[in-house]
Amino acid sequence: MITLLVAIGVIVVLAVIVIGMYNGLVRSRLRVDEAWAQIDVQLKRRHDLIPNLVNAVKGYMDFEQDVLTKVTEARANAVTAGAQGPAQSAAAENQLTGTLRSLFAVMENYPQLRASENVGQLQEELTTTENQISFSRQHYNATVLAYNTTIATVPSSIIAGMFGFARRDFFDAGPEAQAVPEVKLR
Numbered sequence: 001m002i003t004l005l006v007a008i009g010v011i012v013v014l015a016v017i018v019i020g021m022y023n024g025l026v027r028s029r030l031r032v033d034e035a036w037a038q039i040d041v042q043l044k045r046r047h048d049l050i051p052n053l054v055n056a057v058k059g060y061m062d063f064e065q066d067v068l069t070k071v072t073e074a075r076a077n078a079v080t081a082g083a084q085g086p087a088q089s090a091a092a093e094n095q096l097t098g099t100l101r102s103l104f105a106v107m108e109n110y111p112q113l114r115a116s117e118n119v120g121q122l123q124e125e126l127t128t129t130e131n132q133i134s135f136s137r138q139h140y141n142a143t144v145l146a147y148n149t150t151i152a153t154v155p156s157s158i159i160a161g162m163f164g165f166a167r168r169d170f171f172d173a174g175p176e177a178q179a180v181p182e183v184k185l186r
Contacts, residue, residue: 018159021155021156021159022159022163024150024156025150025151025156025159025160025163025165028143028146028147028150029147029165031143031146031147032140032143032144032147032168034143035136035139035140035143035144036086036140036171038136038139038140039133039136039137039140039171040082041136042129042132042133042136043078043082043089043093043133044082045129045132046096046126046129046130046133047075047078047079049122049125049126049129050071050072050075050096050100050126051072051075052122053103053119053122053123053126054068054071054072054103056116056118056119056122057103057107057110057113057119060110060112060113060116061106061107061110061113064106067099067102067103067106068103070099070102071096071099071100071102071103073099074092074095074096074098074099074100075096077092077095077096078092078093078095078096080092081093085169086140086168086169086170086171086172087169087172089171090171090172093133100126104123107119137171140170140171141170141171144168144169144170144171145170147168148167148168151165151166151167152167
């Protein structure tokens, strides 16, 4: 009888531990999803600002249509890549950042653009959004690191394997996208 009670007690304790670990893994996975949603919000804001900027400068830059076309194409690629996960999204966002830098460099050759209040305001909003993306990316990567560490360490790795918790990818912005584009209009 005592052996049966001890066995039941051990089973109950193990069940409580497994349930606790499982719930911790679920919470951690949800934190990763929430952190990705924060990045997604900022990327969508960035994607919404770019057409406004392109339209604002289009009239001034008659001979630079190639740059504007590249920015528009890179934006479209970034919007599409957003649904494909962090790795694809990061690659597309890196391409978009590069084309935006090209646009800003070309814009410096147009003094009338420097005087445009609308263009200056759009660039200020885009720079602020770039900073918010950077902070969101840092938060996401920290959350992914914590999650990946949890599912890779014993004993939670056993529970993670049993219930299909998979490793998550970092949002790697790459070296070319680490710095915020420098804007000099005034």
